[in-house]
Amino acid sequence: MELKVYGHRVSQPSRAIMIFCKANNIEFEEVTIDLPKGQHKSPEFKEINPMGQVPAIIHGELKLFESHAILIYLASAFTGVADHWYPTDLVKRAKIHSVLDWHHSNLRHGSAAYVFNSRIAPVFGLPLNPQAAAEAEKFLICSLPIIESFWLQDSGLFLLGANQPSIADLSLVCEIMQLELLDENVRDRFLGPYKKVQQWIENTKNAIKPHFDEVHDALYQVSATLRKK
Amino acid sequence: MELKVYGHRVSQPSRAIMIFCKANNIEFEEVTIDLPKGQHKSPEFKEINPMGQVPAIIHGELKLFESHAILIYLASAFTGVADHWYPTDLVKRAKIHSVLDWHHSNLRHGSAAYVFNSRIAPVFGLPLNPQAAAEAEKFLICSLPIIESFWLQDSGLFLLGANQPSIADLSLVCEIMQLELLDENVRDRFLGPYKKVQQWIENTKNAIKPHFDEVHDALYQVSATLRKK
Incomplete structure (x- = not known):
């Protein structure tokens, strides 16, 4: 059965799906949905996801x-996915x-809304919204210390003390990578205090080489363009 | 192994857990966490859930x-739970x-924040927050028509065209029941247009008799008190 992944590489959850497939040798057709052009709100795409959001799969x-x-x-559904991604152990x-x-x-509630409203809304033809950004920032700055001191509290390279990544590591790290779209000093203000979080991001990148950086390349390019402006 | 459920019957996700256990003959000890007195923020409870929220289980x-x-x-984890609650079929x-x-x-993002900020914050010693309520209302009034026209689009008594309830029906209906805490005319303004949603709520109540109403009784009592004021 053919797998189609509808997404955009500047969308953090889209990247998580694509990286997961590549890391697990799951063949798929990548269908880019042009978010800046509003293709996710088109009738054709809403036949696939009526919510008009990426990612989606068929x-x-x-x-x-x-x-x-x-x-x-x-x-x-795919045989051959190593157990550490989504363990069969119930606990x-x-x-x-x-x-x-x-x-x-x-984290997602804070990070996605902060980056959108403080930085990339104009890419979608919308104005920046400092009030919504300030509200989102509260969630972001509460979430990072919880990852540092709770979800990463056990020894181990990944969340919950694991030594190999799970779908949770992939999802959360792709979300945090979205902070690359901010000015470097703003990103560093958020992440600077959290050494375990920084190490965990590196661990995740390293564990999913070369796919992690390859799929993030589009994000790095948009980041470089925004930072030049 | 003993199961303890920490919660409060006026908390919608707490009710979902309790109803699920009762409907499936899962024995548990119900430990009430006194939310109005802030017991969920106590050091003792944070040993169980460091996020300071109910429900939690041990x-x-x-x-x-x-x-x-x-x-x-x-x-x-519990044998004897009928498959319809959380089907083994992958799709x-x-x-x-x-x-x-x-x-x-x-739905949850809208409903929980709307009810809290427009109605019950004072129970927790906090002021009403009309601005936050207005923001939450946007999510609530967008969510209900999506349930009506998308999640309930297929024939069947429950979400996704099923004829028996799943954990999704239980979770979402318990959330919507929170609107009982609003004035009747406000609740009816939200739910009135959505006949399928109303029927689905009734189907869920009926399918999980008598546990659904028994666990909701505390909510009905708080609702009656608030409406008298």
Whole structure:
């Protein structure tokens, strides 16, 4: 069955899906949805995801959206995905779900809205929104110390004391990478105090070489352009 | 292994866990965390959930928080839970994950914040926050028509065209029940236009008799008190 991944490499959850597929030798067709041109709101794309958001996948008869749901599906449906990505052990799996659920209302809620409203809204033809950015910043600055002192509290290279990455590491690190779109000093203000977080990002990059950087290349390029302006 | 459920019956995700256990004959000790007195922020409770939120569970060595993660764990760890709650079929399961992930950033994001900031903040010693309520209302009024026209689009009594409830039905309906805390005319303004949503709420109540109403009784009582004021 053919797998199509609809996304855009500047979208953090899209990158997570693409990196996961590449790291696990899952063949897929990458269909780029042109977000700046509003293609995600087109009737054609809404046939695939009525919510008008990327990423989404089609696999056989299944149309699926929401990146965590997609990661779990791919880890379960494709043989050959190593157990550490989404462990069959119920307790380990439960804790990964807990991280992913926490992510929704905390890190992602803060980071995505902060970057959008303080930096990249004009790319989508929208004005910056300092008030929404300030509100989002509260969630971002509360989330990072929780990752540092709670989710990374156990010895181990990854979240929850694991020595190999899970879908939770991939999802959260791709989210934090979005801070690359900020000015360097702003990014450093957020991440600077959190040494474990910084090390964990490096561990994740290293564990998913060369796919991590290859898929992030589009982000690095947009970042360089924004920082030059 | 003993199961302890830490929660409060006026908390919508706490109710979902308790109802799930009762409906599936899972024995548990209910430990009420006195939210108005701030017991969820106590050092004792933060030993169980460092995020200081209910619900949380302890099952053997496992401490777990985030209600969706808990529901999935309970459905997986206890034999005798009927398959419809969290189907083993990968496609059905994927779609349930998709609903639950969508819920985080949409219905729950809107409903919980609207009810809190427009109505019950004073119970926790906080002022009402009309601006935050207005922001949350946008998410609430966008979410209900999506449930009506998308998640309930297929024939069937429950979400995704199912004829028996899943953990997604339980989670989302418990969230919507929180609107009982609003004045009746405000609640009706939100729910009135959505006949399928209203029918689905009734279907869920009926399918999980008598546990649904029994666990909601505390909410109905608080609602009656607030409406008298």
